[in-house]
Amino acid sequence: MASALVRVGLRENNTPVAVRGQGVYVFDNTGKRYLDGSGGALIVTIGHGVAEIGEAVAAQMKKLSYVFRAHFSNEPAEELAQMLVSEMPVGFSRVLFTSSGSEAVEAAIKAARQYHHERGDHGRHKIISRLDSYHGVTLGAMSATGMHAMKDAGSWRPLQIPVRHINTVRCDDCPFHLKYPSCQTFCATELERAIIEEGPGSVAAFIAEPSRGEEPPPDYWPTIREICDRYGVLLIADEVACGLWRTGRAYCVDHWNIVPDLLTFGKATASGYAPLAGLAMSDKVLDALVNGSGVFLHGHTHSANPMSCAAGLAVQRHVRANGLDRGVAGRGEILDQALRRVVAKHEICVATSGLGLLRQLALRPPRGTNLTIASLVLEALSMRFGLISQYWKAGDRVGFQLAPPYIISDSQILELEERLDRIIPAFAGWLA
Ligand code: PLP
Numbered sequence: 001m002a003s004a005l006v007r008v009g010l011r012e013n014n015t016p017v018a019v020r021g022q023g024v025y026v027f028d029n030t031g032k033r034y035l036d037g038s039g040g041a042l043i044v045t046i047g048h049g050v051a052e053i054g055e056a057v058a059a060q061m062k063k064l065s066y067v068f069r070a071h072f073s074n075e076p077a078e079e080l081a082q083m084l085v086s087e088m089p090v091g092f093s094r095v096l097f098t099s100s101g102s103e104a105v106e107a108a109i110k111a112a113r114q115y116h117h118e119r120g121d122h123g124r125h126k127i128i129s130r131l132d133s134y135h136g137v138t139l140g141a142m143s144a145t146g147m148h149a150m151k152d153a154g155s156w157r158p159l160q161i162p163v164r165h166i167n168t169v170r171c172d173d174c175p176f177h178l179k180y181p182s183c184q185t186f187c188a189t190e191l192e193r194a195i196i197e198e199g200p201g202s203v204a205a206f207i208a209e210p211s212r213g214e215e216p217p218p219d220y221w222p223t224i225r226e227i228c229d230r231y232g233v234l235l236i237a238d239e240v241a242c243g244l245w246r247t248g249r250a251y252c253v254d255h256w257n258i259v260p261d262l263l264t265f266g267k268a269t270a271s272g273y274a275p276l277a278g279l280a281m282s283d284k285v286l287d288a289l290v291n292g293s294g295v296f297l298h299g300h301t302h303s304a305n306p307m308s309c310a311a312g313l314a315v316q317r318h319v320r321a322n323g324l325d326r327g328v329a330g331r332g333e334i335l336d337q338a339l340r341r342v343v344a345k346h347e348i349c350v351a352t353s354g355l356g357l358l359r360q361l362a363l364r365p366p367r368g369t370n371l372t373i374a375s376l377v378l379e380a381l382s383m384r385f386g387l388i389s390q391y392w393k394a395g396d397r398v399g400f401q402l403a404p405p406y407i408i409s410d411s412q413i414l415e416l417e418e419r420l421d422r423i424i425p426a427f428a429g430w431l432a
Pocket of ligand 1: 041099100101103105135136137209238239240241242266277
């Protein structure tokens, strides 16, 4: 029994205790093996137990374990930043490292507000984001998060920032019951209607994940970019989950060739070997800050922690040296085929979608099912059958969020399929 408070919920007292990880597998203290179908929280890319990462962190610890960001930058932070921006869309040259995605989102929201302020546009303080989105747990990031049940669960309202939520893009389950292309991407133009209703002079930024396993139609993101430009609203691409090759491109926005104004990244940066995330500022935003007050008074004690950056640098080198970045698209196609077979086999499965190794599998339980309970049951069954996954619920669906490490082999994808083939009938049995 775990006594560390890792989770408050139905399973609190029987959370397994993990002791070891190897490749795509995690082992608990009873010796049970779990296939890591979601890279934990969409984070593990190079697999568990890669010795060279530990060696790089140990070497850094011996050389320089800590300096405060206001006094120094440090070598691994500089080298990693160079590596990351070299693959970012044109116009990005600086990054600010944080320890978590929530902190990166906080920094993005603050930078967006400061950008307008520096330019004399003092009224722009609101944020627009999307329903069902996840941007983190700190109060600012949670204000942007569109999973309202989460905010209500802890009675945390009122939250800190005025945020308006628009619908997300879901072509296989359109919230407007429209069909692409005759819908003329109504879900994207909802942003314009929201900006007008809020008052364009009051909106600082629109924040969204380029994909969390949806496949937006080709004109969705270009339309969003255009609307933001038309109303002077900054576009924050939250790539904490989808960035750094997870979807088969260096950054997910590359699928549509759009350039955001602020870009957050996170999970894949250090593949879970250390807490590391960050915010990249476009030159447009940076110049406004530099030419204005000249300061961005924001940072944490552990911003750009040398050991986290050493882990990130070693992970990013490993990814490139082993061609894992270029391999994601092909791995993703094989996973997609497996998930399509799962949909065809089980009546309760209604759709699968995604890009690269960030995919969703949607299940539709009978009308009236409590979807919060259903997703907890799905999770408990997955753990019982030895599959690590993440879960979501939207509309009348619940589903698996799959994001295995980039190293997953063909036979391990088959193994994942076999586990889903056991979990899904058990879930259908629970519902019956
Ligand atoms: N943004 C996105 C898109 C995320 O997926 C997450 C985490 O799941 C976050 C922000 C928050 O990151 P963290 O849990 O590291 O604070």
